Amino acid sequence: MKAHLFGSAATVGIVALLLEPRLALAQTAAGGTSSPAPAPIDAAAPGTASESRPQPPSTAEPIQNDRAVPSPTSSGLEDIVVTAQRRAENLQRAAIAVTAVSGDSLIRAGVTDSSQLTRLVPALQISNVSGPINAFYLRGVGNFVVNSLSDPAIAFNVDGVNFARPTSSQGVFYDLERVEVLKGPQGTLYGRNATGGAINVITVKPKLSEFSGYGNFEYGNYDSKKVTAAINIPFGDNNALRVAGQYVDRDGTYSDGTGDDKRKAIRATFASQVTSGFKLTVSADYEHQGGVGPGATVVGLNKDDRIGLFDPRAEAIITRSFSFGLGGNTLNALVPDYYNRNNFWGVYAQADVTTPVGTLTVLPAFRRSTLDYRSYAGGFAFTNQEVNKQASVEVRLASDGTGPLSYILGGFYMHETTSTHVNYDQQYYSAYAVFHPVTDSYAGFARLTYRLFDKLRLTGGIRYTIDAKQADLRSLNAVAICPTGSCPGTPAFPDTVAVPAFLAGADGTGVPFQPYGPGGAFANSSLSTLNASKTFKKPTYRAGLEYDVAPASMVYATFETGFKSGGFYSSIDTPTFNPETINAFTLGSKNRFLDNRLQLNIEAYRWTYKGQQIAHFRNNSQGGSEFVTENIGTTRLQGVEVEAQARVFKATTLNATAQYLDAKYVSFRYGNSASVGPPVTGCIVSGPVDAQFTVDCSGRRPSQAPEWTLSGGIEQRIPLGNAGNLTFTAQTRYQSGTYTGFELLAAEYQRAYSMTDLELIYAPSGARFTIAAFANNVGNANVTAFSQPHPQAPSLVVENLRDPRLYGVRLGAKF
Template sequence: MTRLKFAGTFGTMLFCSVAALPLHAQSAPATAAPSEATEDDGSDVIIVTANRREENLQEVAGVVQALDADQLRQDGIVELRQLQAAVPGLSIANQEGNVEIFIRGVGSSNNTELGDPGAAPHLNGTYIPRPRGLGLMFYDLERVEVNKGPQGTLYGRNALAGTLNIITAKPRLGELSGYAQAEIANRSSYGAEGAINIPVGDTLAVRAAGYYVDRDYGFRNVSTGEQASQLKPAGLEENYAGRLSMLWEPDDRLSVSVVGDYGKETGTGYPGANIFGAVTATGLRPDKLNLKDVVYRGMQGDMENELWGIQGKLSYDFGTFTGELTGSYRSVDFYQANASSEGIDYPGRDLNNFQYDNFSNNFWQTRSQSQVYEARLSANEDQRFRWNLGGFYFKEDQAVGYMAVADRGYCCYSGTEFTMPDVNGESFAFFGDGTYDITDRLRVFGGLRYTEEKKSRYGIGGNWALTLGGEDFACCFATRLGTEGFRPNLLDRPNFNVSAIDTLQGRAQFLIEGIRSPGLRDTLIQQIGAIADGTNPNGTCIDRPDIDNGFVDCPAGFGGGFSFVELTIPDQQIGQAKFDFVDWRAGLEFDIGPDSMLYAKVSTGHKSGGFNDSFNGSTIPEAFSPEKLVVYEIGSRNSFDAFGRRAIFNLTGFYYDYSDQVFQDLTCINLDETQAPPVCNGYSLVNRNIGASRIYGAEAELRLKLPAHYALDLNAAYLDTKVTEGVVADARAQDFDAGGQSPLVKLVGNRLPLASKMNLSARLSQWIDIGSGRFDWQALLNYRSSFFLSQFNEDDIVFLDGTRQSALDAGFPDRQNGFVTLNLGAGYTIGNFRLEAWASNFLNEEISQKALVGSSLNIRFLNDARTYGLRARVNF
């Protein structure tokens, strides 16, 4: 279907849908807040800030879904990832602490220092560059807004897919009020939340809020080893947070607000589980396996994330226009030692004859301090031409560390470290946007934004390797690293300059400096410590049963050391990149009637470019360029009278042109040109702008207030995605006998990951007066059709030798079957007291929300298991 044909067909559908609506539609006052709406006449109005000003949702030319705090709580949405049950087209996953947001199949999984999110998270309209810990802000809310489609003009940085805006409850002048609530849930979970609003005179108010939760996501440790069986599974959380807000309005022109918050996450972390072994051993698809039955071993998972920030906003009404200054500072300090595992359990697996004494693991560290400033002038709403002019500045100082340790290898120890103590990002932008009333019914709007960004990073990246010779120069002795008590230095290393290290002693010193606390049974320091301190250039040979490979013995005649020693340390990583781009939007709105609007628009968005890891002698490009999205959209927003109450019906169609798309590709990092033809001796994943896609679809929304106090909300989305350009190396078929080379595979025709063709959210609710109180209940049902978890779309694998194997047989099924989730809620309110019961994922669907696919890897990151509980709340 061509773009023009699609637009024309859908435009006809829109016109017919609007023409069929009753002409006696009623509109609610645009200034009403949700809490001010009456319940019987259905005149509740949803206020959003999609266009950087408060306005009735029905007056926005675009698709925005907003859920207020009461609705979220009644829906059983108690944490950020559960939003996707109520918002079609939204996918949220947590990969090892990284919150990844996709909207309509567009987003980014690259949330390290190498890249940025593709859907921009915001707190009170202020951009958040690192969404680790975003869920800690999910309390004492006013509402959450999901703005679908690129928002490059008004929201700017990395709003390629759209925005997710968490809006916290604001202080209220002249009002002493608040609430306190406590809850208990299954799997021994419990929590509490509360807030108090204090007036200080007539012009100043302060609001304090707090939150605590102890939660279990439902993973199970099925290990049978004496120590391993005592390990706590992944997904245990103990989190707390607090927020203090201040609002000062000395007159009707000046408004000053300040919000400060602090939060801390602790627990066993968010790693996934590798299902590769279970699939290859049984031939079963993931939906036939218990993905939460994990075989843990080695180290206890541990996660700690400390966040704090402050936001300020000054607004002054000059009469015909308003000036606004905003500023934000945010700090993230994240550390995680993965809950290490040997994949999941499966039928026929013998867990009693298993090597649980294996401490191979992954460690992550992120520190980020970011500043965001914006100055904006905007015309007031009573003018024919309503405009915004502004400037934006962003700066981030970031430091990141990653280390993978490989324990119990029988030869040639090799681990990996990528640690960057100095990563800087800076961005500034200027923008203008406006809406002009041509007539009382016809409006045009447009905007332009120029952005310039620069990034730099410095650090180390590559392998730790120890090749230690035995008797008669036999290869090689094993090394243990990561056993009980081990912790890497990562960002606290004393030295990151490896460019001048060219001696064996220097390399040994550098490796030892990477260890903060050696493990109880580690051997690395014992083996190379004598090299580092200069007492024996051959090190110290240790022949211990747990590192004895059965055919290498300590040699004689080397002073108690090894017959040969080769040590490999990471390479220097230095990168700089600079980008500039222009985003724009243009469109028109036409009021068919007092409560029906047609609109058409074109808008663009960009996601910032980023870095690739570099290796000595490699030709890997230092950076990749920004991705670009152009979206054509037409839609209709309608209010009408049904059953004597106000109802809503909205319909939207869209077409995406997605270019300069980044795919990860295996690329040679060690080319030996001394051979003819040249031979590659190593490959690494590299980000490249080698893709393009097209997306089209439609969304519909229907909100009805029915007799007997029933209400029905329906949101449906249809999405068709297709890769139109892209050839990459198939990482599933990586051949290490060929230096790590992989066959090339065409992605053209494949669907984008995480993009379901059909997504439906339906909410049915009712309230009934019983005695002196009110009982209410609701059911939120979400249907999502199947989607793929990687760009390979479960295609057959064609290996380098030409043999073919199905993705299932090779261990790489990546299709998530369609599913239905159901959230239930019921409550009774009497006076200021409310008692609620709720259930999330009541049908206990086990859903893969993300996958990492590579050689012998099919790691799944899952949703929360069925959760239910009771909550008591008192308002005052």
């Protein structure tokens, strides 16, 4: 299989080699025999050409002038400039697996939070599972990061600043130049290490000596109102200020009003070209997230009706679900006391200084998140009050890339502190916890590229990571016990972050076996504590080879390792987990044919994922359930991704992407307490032995890892003479079936589905405004993004759905 995958990529390189004379001739006709500098423009959506006027990239990174593909002709595809490798370079010359999505494409797709990126990037699976929490998976690599005790496997960066908590990734999707999705382990170029990949969000920077701005207003179904605006104000020739903001107000998409989107955000960025060799950029941003947050439905109900958990039809199923924690009792109806009151803000400064040995970049940043929300999206009350602070600084020295040796040297430091008060209220089991984790992350990294011959380059990179972690954890765990087997009228435990007075003694410890409720039940509470510290250290590295098969074609091969440190979680049993690592082989080819009218990129990969950190609910020895993180052994992920784009006519562009993913748990075994019977899982269960069941998922396909993901689209411009022009776009995405929950239950399986987005834009001739009509998910496919069984009533499985059909009109104006 491995040879077959890599052979496919090599075939493209051979084809390009056979076409080399024709490509060279086409390049000569275009204006020369040497590769000129790329024409930097705003990046386009994957497989979609950008029709906007080329603009220089808003970055101070040095541009790799010596490795650019020929500039496009008027009938050819536009170039895309990315900074995925810390240099502004043509996407077609970046020897890395990366997909770029332009800011215009994000607007047209209606993207206001990170979970909606799934529609635009085939390899990416993102779901909004609770409050502001997103679960990121890239080619099957990811983790369900619900609290501050574990780190994401996919790094999220905005303008080079790493966001340590995925909760902070929601309110940044406005006034963007582009989003870059890097696939595979990252570390030799970026501040924070990541095992699965990185999402880089690049905002539009101030434009010197230019007074300009724009405004977009959108109205759609679910009474959706969205306003995005920006203004660019110059101060002399060398200074400029850009202020951008967004307001979003959309009603809930579930029948009970949950699943709404209510946010407001603002960002101000100041740029100054202090001298010819010194540029300073300072930025500050703020976002408030309100409303009630994400919703969910019950497996077994018609998903097309989007029946929320507080709908009487769902309530009827919930109140018939037996809770093993209280014998024969059923769950109570949920109380609709959900809310979202979350605030995020941050500042950063970037200084770029030109020196004789390269560009020195210093990037200090500070971010603060204040979370206060209660969500029932998991089928139970999850209340979180958290203050997260992170301070970081990154220093890089990058050569100008003109000589045979190019280099990037850097260092990174981040200090993160979190104070969390959280309550997992599963009715007859409740955990009232306080987390105070502290992380100090240090890293040094380097990337070298050496041109061995005119067309052949060798790349090497290394990183050394030190993560020092401390954890001060306290959790009072309460469980309701029914000695008679039937205790009618037993109430749910209070869903507050403060410990109820009747559950704690004077010294803060639990109260054993006290009467609880009118039906003869008892409440037993106990205190678990952990005060620990540990330092994790690991070198990671990258080796690669790049070869220019033709002026517009290249092949590359890389091997890279990744690392994510271990940590702690709140538990009465074994509250630590180990680091995870990944080894990634990649063979790829990037090509332009037919005078830049056809683009064909192909990548084959094989990843070996060891010690993957999985977060999930697990039974503990007291009869309750805990949210734990543990390592699962080895996962193998391999596949092929093909991206094609063609300018078939001057006004017609086609695009297509196909990803095949062969994913398998090679070794995946974990224990589960036998205190309340066999665990709920679709895997093989054996035991119990020593009061532990063993769950074996070896040989199974991981969750969030579809075998096939396909997308294709068309962009058609229709000239209307003096009246202006119309632009029609259609984009379809198909995904094969996949498990959406950790347990791999049949009820958690999402069958194959497809979604289609349509848009029609009218631009009057000579006018500075546009009118558009759009419809996303035209077929109204209601599909599951994430699912899980209720921890105390496993027959009840809840699922979070992706957005339904959203349609409306959009007005845009610029000056």
